[in-house]
Amino acid sequence: MTKRITVLGSTGSIGKNTLDIVRRAAAGTYDVVALTANSSVDIIAEQAAEFQPEFIALADESQAEALRGRLAGLNIEMGFGPEALLEAARRDADFTMAAIIGSAGLKPTLAAVEQGGHIGLANKECLVCAGETFMAAVRASGAVLLPVDSEHNAIFQVLEDDPKGVKRLILTASGGPFREASLEKLKTVTREDALNHPVWSMGAKISIDSATLMNKGLELIEASWLFDRPSADIDVIVHPQSIIHSMVEYIDGSVLAQLGSPDMRTPIAYAMGWPDRIAAPVERLDFAKISALTFFEPDLIKFPALRLAREALEAGGEAPCVLNAANEQAVAAFLDGKIPFLGIAELVEAALEKHAKALSFSTAPDCANAVMALDFAARTTVDEQIVNL
Numbered sequence: 543m544t545k546r547i548t549v550l551g552s553t554g555s556i557g558k559n560t561l562d563i564v565r566r567a568a569a570g571t572y573d574v575v576a577l578t579a580n581s582s583v584d585i586i587a588e589q590a591a592e593f594q595p596e597f598i599a600l601a602d603e604s605q606a607e608a609l610r611g612r613l614a615g616l617n618i619e620m621g622f623g624p625e626a627l628l629e630a631a632r633r634d635a636d637f638t639m640a641a642i643i644g645s646a647g648l649k650p651t652l653a654a655v656e657q658g659g660h661i662g663l664a665n666k667e668c669l670v671c672a673g674e675t676f677m678a679a680v681r682a683s684g685a686v687l688l689p690v691d692s693e694h695n696a697i698f699q700v701l702e703d704d705p706k707g708v709k710r711l712i713l714t715a716s717g718g719p720f721r722e723a724s725l726e727k728l729k730t731v732t733r734e735d736a737l738n739h740p741v742w743s744m745g746a747k748i749s750i751d752s753a754t755l756m757n758k759g760l761e762l763i764e765a766s767w768l769f770d771r772p773s774a775d776i777d778v779i780v781h782p783q784s785i786i787h788s789m790v791e792y793i794d795g796s797v798l799a800q801l802g803s804p805d806m807r808t809p810i811a812y813a814m815g816w817p818d819r820i821a822a823p824v825e826r827l828d829f830a831k832i833s834a835l836t837f838f839e840p841d842l843i844k845f846p847a848l849r850l851a852r853e854a855l856e857a858g859g860e861a862p863c864v865l866n867a868a869n870e871q872a873v874a875a876f877l878d879g880k881i882p883f884l885g886i887a888e889l890v891e892a893a894l895e896k897h898a899k900a901l902s903f904s905t906a907p908d909c910a911n912a913v914m915a916l917d918f919a920a921r922t923t924v925d926e927q928i929v930n931l
């Protein structure tokens with residue numbers, strides 16, 4: 543049967559890899575319903591010509607004329623602005639890949655969740671900024687959440703076969719490009735150094751998050767929501783080869799893991815095919831060539847972002863939303879050359895401190911609008927601090 547598929551954030555790294563699986567599948571396997579992007583007219587126009595979706599949504603309304611010009615002659619509906627993203631997410635699809643970056647993806651992903659289909663969840667920031675709201679929406683609609691983040695996909699695969707007697711979850715981290723850099727060196731690293739990930743090829747924001755280890759912090763919070771586990775049950779271990787994608791330890795001392803090449807098309811294919819397995823064009827593991835798998839404790843002095851994320855998870859309530867929004871704003875400032883690398887975690891910590899004083903942190907925002915209002919406030923705090931630097 544043909545699977546109707548929508549890709550939210552189709553022009554990004556995950557979006558392109560998702561469409562690569564579609565491209566390689568036998569004709570008639572997939573029918574592309576809707577694609578969305580922020581402002582990448584050229585890429586989405588090419589995707590539209592190749593995959594012939596019913597509908598395209600562009601968040602950036604100023605690009606409307608440019609896109610209309612590119613798609614003249616093709617029978618594709620188009621929409622512009624935030625409402626159009628929601629419309630794309632609500633169109634009837636069997637599978638939606640949620641691959642918008644950041645809290646900008648919250649409302650479109652929630653709109654897809656409300657339809658009750660299968661959701662491939664790459665957009666981890668949704669769960670970080672709005673875990674309670676998001677999981678309540680999943681329960682209400684009966685949507686099936688299929689984690690795409692490689693670590694969570696690994697744990698999901700293990701738990702599907704063996705859900706009982708779990709003691710702890712162990713998230714692996716590559717350690718990013720600065721795993722061996724000194725704290726002194728981190729003061730002067732550049733944007734290009736930070737974007738140069740040793741193992742994974744990803745979008746800019748998540749690449750910076752991998753360099754600060756905030757990505758692992760966001761993943762800790764993501765895992766807590768997805769697998770309903772407290773912070774104390776989730777450990778992080780640095781594993782530079784990124785062959786083991788994560789592990790589950792059981793009460794009898796057994797540890798089960800999922801392994802594979804570091805290529806997002808494996809977890810993407812797993813989510814797209816679920817409950818079946820489908821082929822993915824990834825390099826096969828050659829164990830004779832893997833000389834060693836190594837493991838290290840994460841260094842929380844060099845990478846305070848991971849500590850801040852764990853503290854935010856443990857504080858609960860509004861703290862994870864503030865953490866996420868402050869981080870997005872600080873990463874954008876770093877990418878714009880406005881702050882040094884170590885400034886990212888400093889700004890996040892200052893935003894958490896300021897909001898902890900102003901807010902109780904005891905209750906989480908109770909709807910997407912409240913989440914986005916808090917997200918905006920935390921970003922404003924960061925902007926004010928940057929001006930005062």
Ligand code: NAD
Nearest residue numbers: 551553554555556579580601642643646664665666744745
């Ligand atoms: P990316 O930056 O490459 O792409 C982001 C996509 O979101 C693009 O299509 C872009 O047009 C769209 N977008 C950006 N801002 C938007 C806005 N304001 N409104 C609407 N659309 C907007 O990002 P990515 O690396 O593909 O990551 C996507 C998500 O998947 C993130 O949440 C990331 O954490 C997660 N993830 C990515 C990887 C990876 O390997 N890239 C791995 C695990 C998880």
Ligand code: MG
Nearest residue numbers: 691692693761
């Ligand atoms: Mg990951």
